[in-house]
Amino acid sequence: MSPAPHTQLLVGGRIYSASAPDATAMAVTDGTIVWVGQDRPGRALHPDAEIVDLHGAFVAPGFVDTHVHTTSHGLALTGLDLTDAVDREDALRRVRAHADAHDDAVIWGHGWDETRWPDPTPPTTADLDAAAPARLVYLGRIDAHSAAASSALRAAAEPLDELDGFDPQQP
Incomplete structure (x- = not known):
């Protein structure tokens, strides 16, 4: 009993x-x-x-974060790993190299964390357009709560400019 x-x-x-x-x-x-x-x-x-x-x-009761980013985890297994990028330029070099070496329909990058970079400026749409011209690029931040996207990807997902919080350059 x-x-x-x-x-x-x-x-x-x-x-x-x-x-x-x-x-x-x-x-x-x-x-x-x-x-x-x-x-x-x-x-x-x-x-x-x-x-x-x-x-x-x-x-203050203990906080338990029980949500999981399953899609992000799956993409992390096959996409471009940016978790150890030392700064924005390093992340963009990796995007450029990946774009040159692969013909993926979408370049899925993941894991960048600007808070660990000397200059905590996240990648912009213009940065991604320069690194991978005319390519669909999506770079998810380490927490999977924000991302940077190329112009080509943004155009494929229009009308983004009608959404709350939309910014044409920033994640």
């Missing part, structure tokens, strides 16, 4: 929660946050919980 679940109710604190911005209490059952809200409802909902008084302390 498994042991009964153990719940702690943390009260009297300042709990960070996007869903309950005025939270002062948090219930934790066997190490998992199960409820966030105000002290009084917490006590009513969890009458048998062990009470832990926070005395006004701030609590």
Whole structure:
């Protein structure tokens, strides 16, 4: 027979929660946050919980990033790896060499990280157009949350200029 679940109710604190911005209490059952809200409802909902008084302390629940960029991972296995590019020019040299050596329909580069470069300027559309003229080029950043694209690729995906955040040069 498994042991009964153990719940702690943390009260009297300042709990960070996007869903309950005025939270002062948090219930934790066997190490998992199960409820966030105000002290009084917490006590009513969890009458048998062990009470832990926070005395006004701030609590930020642990953050777990469970999303996966499956497509980006697959492309990383076959595309142009830029994770160890030492600067923008190095990344662009690699794009140029790849374009010269391959006739891929799309040049998929991945992994550049301008925050590690001496000049943290990311590659622009003009940079990609110069490195691989008239080619479809997509360079995904290390976090897969932004990318640089060539003019040819942008034209193939029009009408981009109608989208929020569109910039004709920047990732």
